[in-house]
Amino acid sequence: MKYIQDIGSYFLMLKRVFGSFTKTSVLRHLIFKEINDLIIKSMGIVAFISFFVGGVVAIQTALNMTNPLIPKSLIGFATRQSVILEFSPTFISIIMAGKVGSFITSSIGSMRVTEQIDALEVMGINSLNYLVFPKIIALSFYPFVIAISMFLGVMGGWLAGVYGGFTTSADFIAGLQDSFEPFHLFYAFFKTFIFSFILATVPSWQGYYMKGGALEVGRASTNSFVWTSVLIILANYIVTQLLLS
């Protein structure tokens, strides 16, 4: 019963987020602030993880290719497919659920505990539009982060493959270009866009409707990570089933 109530309250929250808009000049300022907090400040960790995981994918593919009949270009091919189809869109999103999701929940939750949300409501401001809408807009730039992650992942694979002595640059690039389907990019960015909406709204819901004090803010942040990850994985399955099967 509680889950049904929670789902209902999530959709009611979404309805309020898009109603009674905050003054445009204020909203513009908030959107830029959120782009900085949620997108720009995440670039470092995303770049670091993407680069090294791309490298690991290339090395592991190479180490598992014991049959000499399998062309070395498979290393580039496998790196590209792994990074573009799953690693960058899905696993970076789960990492972002921890970083950005916890940040969103704890910042909104702290505002709830310290009555800052009540202060907004008393002033006649739609607090959900003020707090959540700029996050949704800021995270609509999230596919750009994933594009950079894809590039760095493949780059990491190329460096690890070539300079680790597992393949040649020509073989790796040949593998990258082999059987390339542009639709896979559409699929990856389409699901990234859905994940960005989940990343903005589920942690916001957790923070906005939390009750209690500092301890509950911590609990809400943990719940936020768990539920955002679960929904990303479920959405990933559904989108993959619908678009690729």
Place this chain on the structure above:
Amino acid sequence: MIKVEDVHKSFGSEEILKGISTTFEKGKTNLIIGQSGSGKTVMLKCLIGLFRPEEGRIYYEDKAIQDMDEEEQRELREQIGMLFQGGALFDSMTIEENVMFPLRMFTKQKKADMLARVNEVLKRVDLENVNKKFPAQISGGMQKRVSIARAIVNKPKFLFCDEPNSGLDPRTATLIDNLIQEITHENDITTVVVTHDMNSVMEIGENIVLLKKGKLAWQGDKEDIFKTDNKDVVNFVYSSDLFKKIRNVQLKEE
């Protein structure tokens, strides 16, 4: 003026407000007092629209809040200033940005004009040279004063204060009380203060409403409160040792 008629508010099966009717007068500091759990904060939240009563009506001047459409309620809220118990200042904004916030949201003033008004109200609450500081960098008493400045910057008609003295030393608490009363008189606004602090009652209680278990137990001013025989008032006022001693001295003198 704010008029409350037969207001009921429940949470689940527990009825918190059990049919309260009273009037909060314009140009006066109206106090809602009572023990913890008497329904003071729920009453305040009903008044400012954060809680919706199940029954009863709340009139702001001549119009009931229940009869107002969304736009009218929004306009009403622009005329409300609120001082929260913990200040509720926005952590991510400087003091200047906090005080300027209502002006940025609801007016089309130029930045220079807004800044001039911000400096004017900060001066009024005896705060200067703190514009660029963040709330965490100033003391609790200063935060309360910033919160008052934010509440009055847009010249509200109604000012609500939730436990304005909580967590403050007696001297700062008296300063805050006096500031609230001065602002009320200067601007001829309706001020409602929720408190359980007897010092506040003695300092600024021009119209006092005593709540007990969700009901109106007594109403009067700071002169009446020491004269009445009302059992609930006597129990509330003389629950403090200090006031018991004062009462005993008064009785001896008489």
